Amino acid sequence: xxxxxxxxxxHVARRLQTNIETGLSASEVQQRLKQCGWNWLxxxxxxxxxxxxxxxxxxxxIGLLVAAAAVSLLLGDWHDSVLIxxxxxxxxxxxxxxxxxxxxxxxxxxxxxxxxxxVWRDGKLSELPAKQLVPGDIIELIAGALVPAxxxxxxxxxxxxxxxxxTGESMSVDxxxxxxxxxxxxxxxxSMVFAGTTMxxxxxxxxxxxxxxxxxxxKIATLLEGTTMVQTPLQLRLAAFSKQLAILxxxxxxxxxVVGILRGNATxxxxxxxxxxxxxxxxxxxxxxxxxVALALGSLRMAQRKAIVRQLAAVETLGSINVICxxxxxxxxxxxxxxxxxxxHREGDFIRAELLRASVLCNNAQPVAAGQPIGSAxxxxxxxxxxxxxxxxxxxxxxxxxxVEFPFHSDRKRMSTVxxxxxxxxxxxxxxxxEAILGRSTHLAEGDGTVVELQPSDKLRLEQxxxxxxxxxxxxxxxxxxxxxxxxxxxxxxxxxxxxxxxxWIGLVDPARPEARAAIERCRTAGIRAVMITGDHRRTxxxxxxxxxxxxxxxxxxxGEEIDRLDDxxxxxxxxxxxxxxxxxxxxxxRIVRAHQACGSVVAMTGDGVNDAPALKQADIGVAMxxxxxxxxxxxxxxxxxxxxxATIVAAVEEGRVVYDNIRKFIVYLxxxxxxxxxxxxxxxxxxxxxxLLPVHLLWINLVTDGLPALxxxxxxxxxxxxxxxxxxxxxxxxAGGLARGIxxxxxxxxxxxxxxxxxxxxxxxxxxxxxxxxxxxxxxALPQTMVFVTLxxxxxxxxxxxxxxxxxxxxxxxxxxWRLAVSxxxxxxxxxxxxxxxxxxxxxxxxxxxxEWLAVAIAVSTAGFWVVEAGKWVNSVSLKxxx
Ligand code: ATP
Numbered sequence: 001x002x003x004x005x006x007x008x009x010x011h012v013a014r015r016l017q018t019n020i021e022t023g024l025s026a027s028e029v030q031q032r033l034k035q036c037g038w039n040w041l042x043x044x045x046x047x048x049x050x051x052x053x054x055x056x057x058x059x060x061x062i063g064l065l066v067a068a069a070a071v072s073l074l075l076g077d078w079h080d081s082v083l084i085x086x087x088x089x090x091x092x093x094x095x096x097x098x099x100x101x102x103x104x105x106x107x108x109x110x111x112x113x114x115x116x117x118x119v120w121r122d123g124k125l126s127e128l129p130a131k132q133l134v135p136g137d138i139i140e141l142i143a144g145a146l147v148p149a150x151x152x153x154x155x156x157x158x159x160x161x162x163x164x165x166x167t168g169e170s171m172s173v174d175x176x177x178x179x180x181x182x183x184x185x186x187x188x189x190x191s192m193v194f195a196g197t198t199m200x201x202x203x204x205x206x207x208x209x210x211x212x213x214x215x216x217x218x219k220i221a222t223l224l225e226g227t228t229m230v231q232t233p234l235q236l237r238l239a240a241f242s243k244q245l246a247i248l249x250x251x252x253x254x255x256x257x258v259v260g261i262l263r264g265n266a267t268x269x270x271x272x273x274x275x276x277x278x279x280x281x282x283x284x285x286x287x288x289x290x291x292x293v294a295l296a297l298g299s300l301r302m303a304q305r306k307a308i309v310r311q312l313a314a315v316e317t318l319g320s321i322n323v324i325c326x327x328x329x330x331x332x333x334x335x336x337x338x339x340x341x342x343x344x345h346r347e348g349d350f351i352r353a354e355l356l357r358a359s360v361l362c363n364n365a366q367p368v369a370a371g372q373p374i375g376s377a378x379x380x381x382x383x384x385x386x387x388x389x390x391x392x393x394x395x396x397x398x399x400x401x402x403x404v405e406f407p408f409h410s411d412r413k414r415m416s417t418v419x420x421x422x423x424x425x426x427x428x429x430x431x432x433x434x435e436a437i438l439g440r441s442t443h444l445a446e447g448d449g450t451v452v453e454l455q456p457s458d459k460l461r462l463e464q465x466x467x468x469x470x471x472x473x474x475x476x477x478x479x480x481x482x483x484x485x486x487x488x489x490x491x492x493x494x495x496x497x498x499x500x501x502x503x504x505w506i507g508l509v510d511p512a513r514p515e516a517r518a519a520i521e522r523c524r525t526a527g528i529r530a531v532m533i534t535g536d537h538r539r540t541x542x543x544x545x546x547x548x549x550x551x552x553x554x555x556x557x558x559x560g561e562e563i564d565r566l567d568d569x570x571x572x573x574x575x576x577x578x579x580x581x582x583x584x585x586x587x588x589x590x591r592i593v594r595a596h597q598a599c600g601s602v603v604a605m606t607g608d609g610v611n612d613a614p615a616l617k618q619a620d621i622g623v624a625m626x627x628x629x630x631x632x633x634x635x636x637x638x639x640x641x642x643x644x645x646x647a648t649i650v651a652a653v654e655e656g657r658v659v660y661d662n663i664r665k666f667i668v669y670l671x672x673x674x675x676x677x678x679x680x681x682x683x684x685x686x687x688x689x690x691x692x693l694l695p696v697h698l699l700w701i702n703l704v705t706d707g708l709p710a711l712x713x714x715x716x717x718x719x720x721x722x723x724x725x726x727x728x729x730x731x732x733x734x735x736a737g738g739l740a741r742g743i744x745x746x747x748x749x750x751x752x753x754x755x756x757x758x759x760x761x762x763x764x765x766x767x768x769x770x771x772x773x774x775x776x777x778x779x780x781x782a783l784p785q786t787m788v789f790v791t792l793x794x795x796x797x798x799x800x801x802x803x804x805x806x807x808x809x810x811x812x813x814x815x816x817x818x819w820r821l822a823v824s825x826x827x828x829x830x831x832x833x834x835x836x837x838x839x840x841x842x843x844x845x846x847x848x849x850x851x852x853e854w855l856a857v858a859i860a861v862s863t864a865g866f867w868v869v870e871a872g873k874w875v876n877s878v879s880l881k882x883x884x
Contacts, residue, residue, distance in 0.1 A: 001135070004152040004209045005189045006182040012152045012207055018136035020154055020207070023120030032134035039133040039149055039195075039211035041218050052100060056092035068276040068695065071269055079844055080273075080696060087699045091707075115631055117148035118374070125366050125374050137208040143201050143407075144610040144630020147193045150215040151206030153177045157405040158202030163187065165196055166216060172200045186216065198632050200610055202407050203364065234316050234663070234734065238287055246283045252678055253279040260685050270691075277695030278681050281702040282674040290670075291663055294714040298659035306642040307652035308626065314638040317620050318656025322527060322727045323601040324649055325592060325619070328534035328541060329475075330377070330628050331606050331646045332548060333510040337377040339385035341469060341507030345462060350447030355503040358479050360386045360393045361400055362417045362429035364407075367393050377628075378475070381508055400427070406493035410535055410609055411585040412436065416496045418489060426484035428496050433583070434466050434537060437478035437500065445481050445501035454502065465505060466537075473543035474507040475536055516548040519647035527726030528653065530646075531579050531596075533589060533606075538582035545580050552579075560584040563591060571595040586611030593618045602730050604649060606641075607633045623649055650723075658718045660728065665803045666710040668739055672747045672865070673706055673796050679751035680788065684758070690781050692758045692788040694846055704831055705793050708824040709800040715820045719805050742872065750795045750865045754788050757861055761787045761854070782848040786836060787858050790850065793832045794862035797825055802869035807877065809870060 004012045013020050017028075024032070066088065072081035117130040118140035125140065130148035133139070139151060141159065153159070159175040167187040176190050186194075193199075193206050195215040212218055257275035261268050295316065299309040309315055329335055344351040359382045365375025367387070373380040383393050400419040403426075408415035414432025421427055430437060443451035444458060469476050480500035490496035523530045530550055534541045538559055545551035557580040563571060568591070575595040581588065586609060593615050596603045605619035608629040613636035616622030622637035625644040634640055641648045677698060684692045693701075728736075761784035801810050804818065815822040835841045837849050850858065 001209050003182045004207075005180045005184060005191045007152075008179055009152065009154050009177065009207070012209065016136040016207060016209070018138065018207060020138060021120075022123035023138040024134070024136050025122055028136070029121060029132075029134055032136065033132070036134055036214070037212055038131045040131045041213060049100075053092060053096045056095040057088075068273050071272055074269075083696050083844055084699060087696070087703055091703055115146055115148060117145075118142070125368070127374070133208050133211050135208050135211060139206055139208060141193060141199055141204040141206060142630075143199050143203060144608075144632050145199050146631040146635075147195055147197050147199065149195045149208045150210040151193050151208045153191050153193060154205045154207060156202065156204040158407050159199065159204040160201045161193060161197050162200050163194060163197045165198075166194050166220075175204060198610070198635075200632075201409070234291065234313075238291060238667075238734070242284050242287050246279075249279050249282045249674075249678065252282075252682060256681055256685050260691075263685065263688055273695040274681065274691060274698075277698040278677065281698035281706075282678050284670050284674060287667070287670060290666060290710055290714070293711065294659055294663050294666070297714050298655055301658075302652050302655045303642075305651040305655065306626075306645070306648045307655075308640040308642055309638065309652075310634075310640065311638050314621055315656055315659050317602065318604075318639075318653050319660040320602045320728045320730055320732070321604045321621060321653050321656070323529045323531060323596050323603045324523065324646075324653075325531045325533050325589075325596070325603060325605040326646050326649070327606045327608065327625075328532050328536060328544060329510060330608070330625060330644045331513075331641075332516050332532060332550070333512050333544060335377045335510060335628065335644065337381035337475070337508045337510050339381050339506055340474060340509045341505065342385065342389075343465060343469075343507065344447075344504035345444055345458070345502050348447060351445065351503060352447075354445060354447045354481065355479050355506070356386045356389055356391055357396055357400070358429040358481055358503060359431060359477075359506055360391060360396050361402065361419055362415060362431050362479070363393075364405075377510070378477070378508060382477075382506060385506070404489055404496075406496055408432070410611060411587065412493070413535060413583075413585070414440075414497060416493065418484075418496065426487075426489075428482040428484065428490065428500075429479070430481070430497050430500055431477050431479045431506075433535070434470075434476050434478050434505075435583075437480050438462060438466075438502065440497050441478075441480050441500045441502040443499070443501035445503050449483055451483070451501040462502070467539070469505065469507045470537045470539035471543060473509070473540055473547065475510060475540055477506045477508070479503045479506060512544055512548045513645060513647070515645070515647040519650045520548055520550050522650050522654075522723050526650075526653070526723040528650075529579070529601075531581070531592075533581045533584055533592065535584065536582060538580075541580050541582040550579060555579040557582060560588050563588050568595065568598070572598045575599055586615065589615035590618055600730070602727070604639075604653075606646075606649070607637070608644075609633060612636075654718060654723050657722050657727075658716075659714075661719065661722070661806065662714050662716050664734060664739060665716065665806070666713040667734060668743055669713060669796075669800055669803055670706055670710055672743045672750070672799060673701070675743060675747035676750040676754070676792065676795070677701065679747060680754045680792065683751065683755055687755075689755075689758065689762070690784075692754065692785060693792070694785060696845055697785070697789045700789075700835070700845065701793060701796070704828055705796045708828055709797065709821060712818065712821040712824045713800065713803065716804055716818050719807060721807060742869070746799065746865045746868055749868055750792070750799070753795065753861050753864045754792050757791050757858065758784050758788045782846055783850070783854075786847045786850055787854060789845075789847065790832065790836060790855065790858045791862045794829065794859050795865050797828055797832075798863045798866035799869065801825065802866045802873075805873075807873060809873060810866075 001015060018024055069081040069084040072084060115130040116127050117133055118125060118127050119133065120138040133149045139148065141147065153175055154177060156175050156177055160172040161175055162172045164170050169187055173190060178191060180189060180191055194217065196217040253275040256278060257271050260271040295312040298315045299312060302309055326332055342352065342355065344355050363379045363382055365373040365379035365383045367373050367383060373383045386393060399422050402417050402419055404418040406416045414430060414436040416428055416430035419427050419429065442454055444454050445451055466476060480502045482500050520530050532541060532545050532550055538557055542551060542557055556578045558574060558578045560583045571591060572595045576599055581592055589605065589612060593603050593605050602620045604621040604623055605615055606623040607616045608625040610630050610632045612633050616624065616633055616636040621639055624634040624637035624640045626640045626642040627644045639652065680692055804810060804813055804821065835845045836847045842849060
């Protein structure tokens with residue numbers, strides 16, 4: 001609709017045929033949805049399947065292989081060239097499938113974190129996916145959320161919106177409801193809200209005027225990018241590593257080529273093919289892709305455990321987390337508040353009634369006919385308690401209409417509202433944290449509109465009440481009032497919240513999450529420190545921390561005030577001992593994260609409010625709450641908890657560790673195989689032996705023996721000790737812990753075995769011989785080459801079995817715990833035997849059927865690498881048991 005900011009609210013409502021109080025009806029919504037479509041910005045269509053597949057083929061390695069196939073063809077060996085091209089295509093297919101899987105995983109993750117909106121429909125307020133909004137809908141706007149559609153404001157309470165995304169203006173804009181001139185430029189349309197901007201503070205209500213591509217954001221948005229995949233630090237490091245390795249392999253291949261020709265091992269054409277195939281087989285070009293798959297699979301497993309990762313890099317970082325700073329309310333506790341104590345400052349029905357009324361008036365939760373009120377858990381609980389005491393919130397609010405609100409803020413820890421009483425008088429209701437209200441109270445309310453001065457002895461008595469309630473783990477809110485005589489409204493929150501008359505306390509219980517204790521114990525064994533951060537009172541926090549086993553003798557508790565008194569260096573020193581930060585506001589959170597990071601910790605920090613965004617960004621893993629979290633906090637974080645549960649963070653850390661372990665496993669696997677191939681070819685050339693492996697053999701090993709099991713390793717479940725060891729160090733190399741040594745050792749042994757078997761199988765007297773591809777008769781060399789081919793393939797298959805666990809023996813693991821690996825073993829071994837024994841395939845792969853006893857020898861010796869790895873695990877376990 002045109003310039004709704006220049007029309008009155010009533011006019012806009014009439015034009016959009018909606019009711020400001022009750023919203024649209026369900027049938028009307030259906031009709032409008034048909035007319036206007038969903039409320040979303042169109043996305044660029046995802047990359048087509050063809051493009052993705054072709055992308056796999058545009059690669060210099062593939063170019064080399066195609067050149068090699070061409071050389072083969074020129075040599076008249078069309079079998080080889082067809083085979084090479086087939087392998088190229090198969091390789092591209094596997095790469096394509098891996099990439100598609102990763103993209104689908106990322107897209108699935110994106111879907112999990114869709115925004116919602118609070119909408120009035122048929123007189124009821126409910127929370128719906130934002131895409132279901134239509135023009136005419138009446139929406140509630142709360143701090144921290146993204147504005148879901150363009151709208152004309154009906155009501156505002158201190159509403160401030162960050163519109164930088166739309167206007168580039170970095171200062172938040174104060175909103176109001178008065179009409180403006182039609183020509184008002186976009187940044188000055190203060191009576192409007194715009195889709196995609198963020199509510200920084202306060203709250204409001206608006207009529208939706210435009211949705212989807214018709215919003216201001218939709219007008220300027222060129223099509224949004226589809227799913228994007230940002231490379232993780234590990235991927236970047238490994239991509240760089242792969243490149244270096246590629247250069248090395250190309251250099252070695254060059255040496256093989258030159259030495260091979262000089263020594264007369266083969267014709268130059270054949271040597272060229274060998275060199276190219278060696279390069280292709282030995283360069284771990286698939287590594288970054290396999291890592292993406294492993295990370296994506298990990299993130300899907302995390303999603304199943306209710307931790308939604310917004311960036312794949314987070315999966316990696318999670319494995320090295322050693323401090324988890326967690327909000328108390330809702331994460332360690334259930335956020336199921338219920339009022340346990342209503343304590344007027346002095347017994348008496350009068351004061352009690354006024355206390356309850358104030359808790360309903362100074363309250364933004366909305367009653368719902370049947371069920372939980374909509375709003376914050378604290379306020380909803382108060383509404384329920386008042387209802388239980390026979391107070392009808394809707395009626396009370398009608399009798400005492402609200403004129404002004406000074407909203408609640410985690411920094412202020414209090415809120416107040418101004419009302420007009422049925423007699424026409426003005427009254428202020430305030431509620432908030434004990435100190436925040438008690439510190440501003442100068443009187444005690446007597447409940448009949450009169451007040452008496454607050455004496456030091458009263459204060460002492462109130463503080464005593466406060467102490468005993470908080471020690472029982474209660475969240476305590478103080479409620480106060482002020483009777484105004486003057487006709488003028490208070491101008492500021494400070495003005496309203498001064499010289500209050502104290503009414504009493506409302507104590508709330510929020511039970512600890514049943515799984516919190518076990519999760520904290522798991523953190524302890526896993527070398528992770530759980531730290532509680534709360535806006536609540538120190539004693540409330542301590543009581544709950546003790547209850548869930550987070551606080552132990554010797555641990556320290558620090559308050560926001562104390563943090564303020566310390567400089568960064570002092571805070572850093574305290575960070576190692578403090579497990580509870582109480583009465584903190586979001587500004588403290590940033591300092592807390594930094595202090596822990598300065599101690600060398602990798603920190604996960606939870607947050608749910610708008611003001612938590614800086615701390616969430618600063619943390620190594622910012623964790624937002626999926627249920628109660630503000631959209632802004634979700635945007636700023638790298639992980640979202642679908643269930644707001646602390647235990648879920650711990651589960652995600654475990655998954656992160658598993659993913660990292662599995663990545664290490666397949667790096668070992670791939671690099672050992674590649675190094676072994678290089679060693680076999682290079683040594684044979686240097687020793688003046690014939691070629692032990694043909695190009696097609698190398699390519700086959702690259703495709704089947706390397707590809708299948710490596711991918712299956714990504715599905716390896718957690719090892720039993722995953723959460724019993726300390727986290728990995730932040731900058732630890734992926735090769736840490738003797739990985740590189742292991743790779744070289746096993747590769748050398750496997751290569752030595754292959755060479756020995758080749759030597760053994762060679763007809764006596766044969767040293768240097770040119771490979772005769774054209775020979776119609778099986779060349780005498782074919783049998784020894786087949787032996788090496790089979791031995792090397794099986795050596796890899798057995799090696800992967802040993803790599804399943806880095807600590808437990810292969811024989812103590814059930815094969816079905818990773819059935820994919822078992823299948824890839826059987827499939828790989830079956831295909832390998834088919835190549836050797838099915839005549840047509842054998843001739844394509846220049847293989848000779850091995851006599852049964854030769855096959856037995858090949859398989860027997862191919863287990864050498866397996867036994868070496870198993871022996872290494874055994875030695876480690878024995879030395880661990882006997883100690884250093
Ligand atoms: P946690 O930090 O443990 O997750 P929280 O985020 O709910 O808890 P805050 O919202 O900062 O903590 O609340 C801090 C204090 O402010 C509470 O202890 C309570 O005394 C007071 N408080 C909370 N909600 C309200 C409210 N709606 N109105 C007034 N005071 C409130």
